[in-house]
Amino acid sequence: MSSSEEGALHQSWAWPTGATRVAAVIGDPVSHSLSPVLHNAAIRRLGLDLVVVALRTTKPGIGTAIAAAREFGLVGLMVTMPHKQAIMEHLDAVTERAQRLKSVNYVYWEGDKLVGDSVDGAALVDSLRTDYEVQVRGKAVALLGSGGAARSIALALADAGAASVCVISRNLQTASAAADLAGSLGYVGVSADAAQADVVINATPVGMAGTSLSGLSPLSVDYLHKGQFVCDIVYNPLVTPLMELATAKGISCGNGVGMLVHAVATAFEAWTGIPAPLEEMQAAARAETLRRV
Amino acid sequence: MSSSEEGALHQSWAWPTGATRVAAVIGDPVSHSLSPVLHNAAIRRLGLDLVVVALRTTKPGIGTAIAAAREFGLVGLMVTMPHKQAIMEHLDAVTERAQRLKSVNYVYWEGDKLVGDSVDGAALVDSLRTDYEVQVRGKAVALLGSGGAARSIALALADAGAASVCVISRNLQTASAAADLAGSLGYVGVSADAAQADVVINATPVGMAGTSLSGLSPLSVDYLHKGQFVCDIVYNPLVTPLMELATAKGISCGNGVGMLVHAVATAFEAWTGIPAPLEEMQAAARAETLRRV
Numbered sequence: 001m002s003s004s005e006e007g008a009l010h011q012s013w014a015w016p017t018g019a020t021r022v023a024a025v026i027g028d029p030v031s032h033s034l035s036p037v038l039h040n041a042a043i044r045r046l047g048l049d050l051v052v053v054a055l056r057t058t059k060p061g062i063g064t065a066i067a068a069a070r071e072f073g074l075v076g077l078m079v080t081m082p083h084k085q086a087i088m089e090h091l092d093a094v095t096e097r098a099q100r101l102k103s104v105n106y107v108y109w110e111g112d113k114l115v116g117d118s119v120d121g122a123a124l125v126d127s128l129r130t131d132y133e134v135q136v137r138g139k140a141v142a143l144l145g146s147g148g149a150a151r152s153i154a155l156a157l158a159d160a161g162a163a164s165v166c167v168i169s170r171n172l173q174t175a176s177a178a179a180d181l182a183g184s185l186g187y188v189g190v191s192a193d194a195a196q197a198d199v200v201i202n203a204t205p206v207g208m209a210g211t212s213l214s215g216l217s218p219l220s221v222d223y224l225h226k227g228q229f230v231c232d233i234v235y236n237p238l239v240t241p242l243m244e245l246a247t248a249k250g251i252s253c254g255n256g257v258g259m260l261v262h263a264v265a266t267a268f269e270a271w272t273g274i275p276a277p278l279e280e281m282q283a284a285a286r287a288e289t290l291r292r293v
Numbered sequence: 294m295s296s297s298e299e300g301a302l303h304q305s306w307a308w309p310t311g312a313t314r315v316a317a318v319i320g321d322p323v324s325h326s327l328s329p330v331l332h333n334a335a336i337r338r339l340g341l342d343l344v345v346v347a348l349r350t351t352k353p354g355i356g357t358a359i360a361a362a363r364e365f366g367l368v369g370l371m372v373t374m375p376h377k378q379a380i381m382e383h384l385d386a387v388t389e390r391a392q393r394l395k396s397v398n399y400v401y402w403e404g405d406k407l408v409g410d411s412v413d414g415a416a417l418v419d420s421l422r423t424d425y426e427v428q429v430r431g432k433a434v435a436l437l438g439s440g441g442a443a444r445s446i447a448l449a450l451a452d453a454g455a456a457s458v459c460v461i462s463r464n465l466q467t468a469s470a471a472a473d474l475a476g477s478l479g480y481v482g483v484s485a486d487a488a489q490a491d492v493v494i495n496a497t498p499v500g501m502a503g504t505s506l507s508g509l510s511p512l513s514v515d516y517l518h519k520g521q522f523v524c525d526i527v528y529n530p531l532v533t534p535l536m537e538l539a540t541a542k543g544i545s546c547g548n549g550v551g552m553l554v555h556a557v558a559t560a561f562e563a564w565t566g567i568p569a570p571l572e573e574m575q576a577a578a579r580a581e582t583l584r585r586v
Binding site for chain 2: 014015016017018019020022025030031032033034035036037038040041044051052053054055056057058061064065067068071072073284287288
């Protein structure tokens, strides 16, 4: 991926041109995805002749979408619902963590092979470290939720050396499966167990704006106390109900913007071979989130 | 296609977003195509949330490309070599002129049907009228060449009421087929016949920069005289060898930029339902052509 003078290409009224390479975000729905905005902000900052577009892909259309990605020589894909699992059979290879999670959230080329990886959990760990200076190594972590995001985070926490991962979810079966991904460090707990954690992570959609769960906290503030770090993977609103409760008690906390940024940055780097401009992506994510409120 | 404040969207460092609709140019090679630049200049001028990208599509990949266009809900396609004929079997319908020409150069939606049309010839007639104030009605026209562009122009000239269409080509078989498209007005001639024409059109690639035919004229200047109008469908260089010869003799002439602009404008209007900003497209075409010299 060659780079021009900073952003010069993109100041033209005529960009993109016939020579501009294309990458895509696929999912259904996909119009709400922040990924294109983050990628295109980074691309413009670096002056690359690449554009990331959203291509709505229905559930039965995933095979067509991957065939098209190969035919068109797309630079890469970000993958969102409902394709994270179904896409796997259409790829040439998946990374070990994607295989363990049975989930892919971006696709890149390794030579002529289309490879799927799952980076959500690792992106959260990256965000905790670089955005909030929270190292998970040796920490007791309480993880709220047992869906795809929680599973990915459980695996990444174990990989990053957490002391324990307590999975708290109303669904005991999926909670147990998520805890298993953290190996011997993982176990299923109840809400009150969050009080013993050093780090509390909300990996449920509770509190997300525009949903029936908007305005709610996934955990009673009674189980939170000073000295903990509370991280919500929700980023809309930028300050979630859980974060409001924690902040009122003087507890440090963070939202899901950093996880999103690090996930997109990992894909960007796999596609372009160029370090992602994290600050530009973060600014774009915040601006776009605020624009939508 | 909704429009925002003029171009405001596009001044963002983060555009395109997840909500931006996508149209594509398909062909192989496709990176040289000027269509994206013309479309995107118009889109930016009008502030539409639409982007046109080039998707390289190999000859055997045309079926995959059309399946993808349907799956992704692409707004439309421009079609270039080598797909103009092969694409037809993958569409739901083609216009009468596309059927007669056995060629499609753009695709649009009519309800839930994907329809192919062939606009090159009509675009040249439009360009002669609006860019050069040359009406072909009642005129004797000499047409150099018998390839796809010449065929399309022969048909459009007959539709526009030309008095006669003299097809001049070294290949007498394809010349005869092109002349047939002009019906009873069409006949096959030799270079000297151009002297009797009111309008002389070069529809061969002779004179095109970057090819083995660069620097050459498709016709001896001996057959040209004042009072004629000479139009070259080549637009790179902007002043072709044929145009140089004609200009030196005081003969009015024009290049292929207008034909390109009108062809893209027709597709743009079919896709968006909005009148194309022709001057913006023309400026973009000239700027991009000059940039490449």
